[in-house]
Amino acid sequence: MTGWLEKFLDALALVYALALFPGPFFWMTIHPAIKFWRRIGTRSYWIALPLWVANAIVLILLRQQLFAVRIERHAWTWIAGAALIGLSTFIVRKISREFTPRRLVGMPEIDPAHHSRGIVKTGIYSRIRHPRYTATMLTFWGLAFLTGAHGIFLLAILTVVMYLMVAPIEERELRNEYGSEYDSYAREVPRFVPRLRRPAGFQH
Numbered sequence: 001m002t003g004w005l006e007k008f009l010d011a012l013a014l015v016y017a018l019a020l021f022p023g024p025f026f027w028m029t030i031h032p033a034i035k036f037w038r039r040i041g042t043r044s045y046w047i048a049l050p051l052w053v054a055n056a057i058v059l060i061l062l063r064q065q066l067f068a069v070r071i072e073r074h075a076w077t078w079i080a081g082a083a084l085i086g087l088s089t090f091i092v093r094k095i096s097r098e099f100t101p102r103r104l105v106g107m108p109e110i111d112p113a114h115h116s117r118g119i120v121k122t123g124i125y126s127r128i129r130h131p132r133y134t135a136t137m138l139t140f141w142g143l144a145f146l147t148g149a150h151g152i153f154l155l156a157i158l159t160v161v162m163y164l165m166v167a168p169i170e171e172r173e174l175r176n177e178y179g180s181e182y183d184s185y186a187r188e189v190p191r192f193v194p195r196l197r198r199p200a201g202f203q204h
Contacts, residue, residue: 006147010067013143013152014059020136021155022048022055024162031169066151073148084142091135094124119178119185127194129171129185133163134192167191 026048030037037044059066071077098120124131140156174182 067149069150070148081145088135088138
């Protein structure tokens, strides 16, 4: 691989990790005590600042170790990496059709004036319940294959583990809010990996 391409992919992976890796930690703090955070309102986002700063400091200090050891890359790792990032990009485009940017970052969830907005069952949400989490996991794995860096593979594994923890916590909150309607939705639509058959009654 040419030096400039490897440096570009490494920088891309590091920037993505700086931006997205702390996300699950934030939501593991917010979702279990959502009523408390709604009383505070959007000021709750200030707790994200130390999380992101601490994450940035650790990753920047360890950046050489993240990329020090690599797997051997060949045509199949390039194909896998590109395919995973392409699929993630496709999912993100689908998500943007359903949610505004404000809702994408979860601001309505901690708004003191929050009210039930109903369960989104259209588009990509008719195939998987947590497409944002799926897209993030796919991107981390895609970057891991493209860089070949053991450190990025480790971040990809940790991201999957954290979202496997965050998703049930978020769903407990949704069940408390929507009751049997969410139970029915969860039975029909998988968390992260879509079924080949589209559930009856769900829209494109």
